[in-house]
């Protein structure tokens with residue numbers, strides 16, 4: 001059976017590869033060749049009057065420039081402030097003033113409106129990075145940190161919506177169109193950060209009262225990250241894993257009909273489904289705000305793109321509002337500047353809400369973010385590029401819907417559309433963006449919950465209430481038969497026939513407290529009684545347990561209640577891997593070891609097989625694949641030598657070690673670690689204890705961390721990286737060779753068209 005499956009998979013992938021080979025190749029678009037002109041774009045936005053005439057030239061010249069890179073330091077651990085220190089003191093302060101071509105170099109600067117200086121704006125060209133040795137090691141720092149998840153590359157404007165979502169530790173959050181997941185990661189970080197603050201307060205109050213209770217290291221809330229695109233939903237899995245969070249559920253649904261999830265069978269029976277405290281609708285859009293990053297927008301921009309997306313956007317935000325708890329907050333955002341995708345959608349939503357949904361005035365939040373108010377009125381252009389009279393608000397053959405049009409001037413005050421926010425590229429050298437923050441102040445008028453669910457009349461449809469506006473929005477609601485038993489949305493019946501093909505996820509099988517494995521692990525590692533085994537699961541049915549994943553109380557309840565019906569709820573992934581099978585199990589006390597991802601959580605519940613190491617021990621382990629036990633310092637050796645072969649958790653508190661061994665960080669210059677030849681030219685940037693998954697063999701010890709993670713810790717501990725040194729030497733010698741060549745060969749035009757292309761010559765010389 002297994003052989004056949006492998007065969008099937010292979011043959012499928014072979015034929016897919018063959019099809020790919022045979023597919024005619026699309027000619028590659030050279031971005032630099034694209035003409036940054038589009039008359040219709042200019043006419044459309046001039047006519048809308050969204051940019052004042054005095055700013056128009058600045059706006060147009062900015063959208064023709066490439067977008068500078070921006071990144072964010074991950075903010076859910078104490079590591080982020082340490083990393084920010086390391087970035088500034090180890091790299092940015094050492095930036096050269098001039099490039100090899102005597103051009104001034106702009107060092108990265110913090111984005112002024114992003115909290116705690118954790119987001120950065122980079123204005124360095126690839127050429128500068130390639131040519132300068134210091135910049136080269138800065139570049140490899142960025143690449144490495146991105147790889148291990150401490151840094152996320154993200155457009156500056158795309159960082160805004162999660163900030164307005166104001167996520168707290170206990171919130172239930174739905175990210176409706178989440179892939180590839182940059183905003184989801186911000187939401188996860190915000191949830192963990194809020195929890196970390198609560199834990200800090202709790203710990204200090206416990207210290208004073210000495211209750212001895214271990215607070216739950218995991219936030220009580222959760223994030224459902226959804227995307228309708230199956231492949232893209234796996235990008236979300238990847239992002240969630242990078243954040244090492246046990247609080248995320250990745251689902252793969254059409255957001256317009258996102259299914260109701262339940263926390264218990266009782267809730268399921270009574271129809272009491274989960275309502276979210278926060279909903280993010282970062283909807284698919286025409287994307288003209290990304291024109292600087294994606295210049296193909298210049299070639300394709302036309303009003304029909306936005307017109308064609310309006311209804312989908314509306315349906316998504318309506319479903320988002322349905323799933324929002326009363327008092328909850330919804331953020332709607334697009335990377336489009338077009339009012340049809342923005343204010344027109346919000347206006348219709350508010351109109352449908354009949355006062356139950358209100359725009360929140362957030363004008364004083366993020367004061368350093370330069371933003372403009374939302375439009376109270378706008379113009380509509382048909383798919384045939386013809387301006388449509390605003391008075392003709394009826395449906396029109398040219399792709400126009402009544403919901404495209406602005407409110408009349410006497411109604412405009414009711415909706416406060418000026419509370420929406422528009423961010424334009426020329427104000428802070430960014431992309432364009434639209435954000436609306438909405439509060440649900442009362443139940444939606446079209447959702448009338450009937451207490452007795454047996455009546456099968458959960459929702460009274462807008463058609464039954466004869467709301468003509470809705471009839472114009474949705475074709476499906478015109479068919480009354482489809483509305484009966486319609487479980488989820490005002491705009492359509494949940495369809496199990498679309499989007500559910502190919503759902504082949506393994507089940508989530510929860511651990512049973514009577515499982516022998518639990519007893520074995522608990523005895524071996526001294527796992528406390530309070531460890532929540534009931535929130536742990538495996539994904540291998542009937543086979544040996546190779547991995548154990550941990551999640552939270554609420555996420556476990558959601559899995560237990562909703563995964564049974566795979567046709568309705570398509571959960572792709574969840575949980576944090578805490579134990580995994582060891583490939584070095586010969587002679588080991590246990591076949592399962594701690595996974596590095598789960599170490600920080602497990603650590604709170606363990607009493608055995610914890611070994612404290614000094615900074616010099618740790619640096620040896622980071623430098624080498626494995627080290628001899630005899631090279632450990634005497635105290636560490638005494639702690640580890642009698643342990644039976646198997647997994648260990650290594651703990652190191654380098655900040656206290658540094659305090660003991662160094663008089664002040666500034667004095668750390670050019671030290672070497674006592675037992676290695678590694679240079680330590682920088683201070684130690686780490687301020688919180690390090691926890692590693694490790695292994696104790698007969699005569700040796702090792703860590704289970706990747707090469708990139710090892711390099712990260714070496715850098716953070718203040719040591720020189722061998723790879724950086726060789727990279728810098730390589731760059732320096734290339735730089736010198738170029739200078740010698742330049743001094744020997746005065747730049748006489750050769751007429752071969754290569755004048756001024758020094759960089760290419762240098763590159764060729766080195767290869």
Ligand SMILES: C[S@@+](CC[C@H](N)C(=O)[O-])C[C@H]1O[C@@H](n2cnc3c(N)ncnc32)[C@H](O)[C@@H]1O
Nearest residue numbers: 177178179180181182183228229254255282284
């Ligand atoms: C603008 S992107 C989202 C970007 C994402 N929020 C981020 O920050 O990385 C829009 C996403 O919506 C997804 N999408 C399109 N139609 C959808 C639908 N009906 N339901 C849910 N997701 C949808 C697309 O696959 C795409 O990944």
